[in-house]
Amino acid sequence: MHDLRALRADPASFDAALARRGIAPVASSLVTRDEERRTTLQALQERQAQRKNLAKEIGQGKRAQVNTSDLEARAVELRDEIATLEIRANEIERSISDVLATLPNRLDDSVPDGKDETENVTIKEWGTRRDFSFTPKQHFELGEALGLMDFPTAAKLSGARFTVLRGALSRLERALGQFMLDVHTQEFGYSETSVPLLVNDAAMYGTDKLPKFAEDSFRTEDGRWLIPTAEVPLTASVAGDILDAKTLPLRMTALSACFRSEAGSAGRDVRGMLRQHQFSKVELVSVTTPEESEAEHERMTRCAETILERLEIPYRRLLLCAGDTGFGAAKTFDLEGWLPGQQAWREISSCSNTRDFQARRMNARYRAENGPAFVHTLNGSGLAVGRTLIAVLENYQMETGAIIVPDALRPYMAGIEQIG
Structure with missing residues (x-):
């Protein structure tokens, strides 16, 4: 969510910032609506004050046994005017909030211009790509040949974009999650957290998943949402709080199932388990002060890179351009792992600094020197x-x-050195 006061103070700068994302100018319209809202609120306050004074006059008149019918008639008129103004003020407030809720975060100045992923900037590349003496296969070819990756059964159970892992591959997946959690908690100071997989509208809205990404998520019949990532419950856990500055940064991690509808991805990555409706992810979330967030972003990205380095998987770090940076992010680093079977780099992690964008939506604050x-x-x-x-x-x-x-x-696989 954006700061309406900052928008009002410099509408041209606001429009210029969002223009980098291809958003048409909206500041003038929002300022006009805000002026109408403030005018309406001023009129409302004036009517409320008049009604309060009128009530005193009516009371005094009745005690003096004076005819107050005209005053009472005016009081009824004021009551109706107040009700109308309250409705109007709420309508304007809601219209402003509805527009602000659809506008993406302002980008950091270091984010390069660009229309899509082809214009992301490679910051670094780590590791040496293995020189195979044979043509490497893709993961689904390997998994199916081992008899440990079962797509037909998954399709029978759930449809497309699901996978059944068996035996050693199932154990390897579990080992990966446990290994990641151990490194992040024991070495990097993240607090392990078990989170609900179902959340309410407020949690989704506060973490900028609603209304923008409603179609990308699954909703239950009772109005709750299957989490698209543990970012949602972890970040929303501080919604409405005023935190002690001494407790910051808060660093939380969770291994959870994640659920995404993959709306709009028809025909993309249909083979294998690269793009699934359900998958597991170890999420990292930090809550910190504005002064420390940039350093925290670099720290978080290094934590993710360390996992790839320990596994000796070649990767590269990308700084996403304006056209590829996510809705709520001010700045994002993507980590892409090298997949020799595909002969391609594929995203394996995305680390974002949202600044105060989510915090404003969920009213999450801390006690600063000059107040919350x-x-x-x-x-x-x-x-x-x-x-x-x-x-x-x-x-x-x-x-x-x-x-x-x-x-x-291997310590998580009971010393097993080879599968198959």
Whole structure:
């Protein structure tokens, strides 16, 4: 959510900032509506004061046994005018809020211009891509040949974009999640959290998933939402709070199932388990002060990179351009792992600083020196477990179709060194 006072103070700057995202100018319209709202509220306050004074006059007149019928008639008129003004003020307030709720966050100055993912900027590349003596296979070819990745049964149970993992691959997926949690909690100070997989409208709205991304999420018949990411319950856990500055930064992590409708992705990544309706992810969330959020963003991204480095999966860090930066983010780093079976880089983590954008929507604040101020919230994947599994399968495959278990995961696999 945007600060209406800042918009009012510099509407040209507001429009220029959103123009980088391809948003048409809206500031003038919002300022006009806000002026109408303030004029309406002023008239409302004047009528309320008049009615209060009139009530005193009526009371005095009745005690003096004076005819107050004219005063009482005016009081009725004021009551009706007040009701009309209240309705109008609420309508205007709602119309402003409805527009603001659909406007994306302002971008950090360091975010490059660009229309889509083709104009993202590579910040760094880590690791050496393995030189295979054979043509590497894609993950679904490997998994199906092992008899441990079952798409037909998943389709029978749930339809397209679901996967059944069996045996050692199921255990490898679990090992990845446990390994990620252990590193983030034991080495990086994140607090492990178990979160609900169902949340209400307020939690989704506060984390900028509503109204923009309603069609991308699954809703239950009783009006709750299956979480698209644990970012939603973790971040929304501080909604409405005024936090002690000494407790910041709050760093939370959760391994959870995530659910996405993948609306608009028809025909994309239909083979395998790269783009699923249900997947597991280790989420990282930080709540901090404005002064520390930029450093926290870099720290969070390094935490995610460390997982890939421990698994020895080549990756690269991208700074997303204006056209590819998510709705709620001011700045985003994507980590892409190298998939030799696809001969392509694929996103495996996304770490974003939303600044106070989410905090304003959920009224999350901390006690600053000059009074309560909005916190900054950050979120990132540390990592997407399913996509990391894909990267492990493709990077650690052997010509026989067997999979070498990375050294970092062997303690979680009872010492198993090879699958297949």
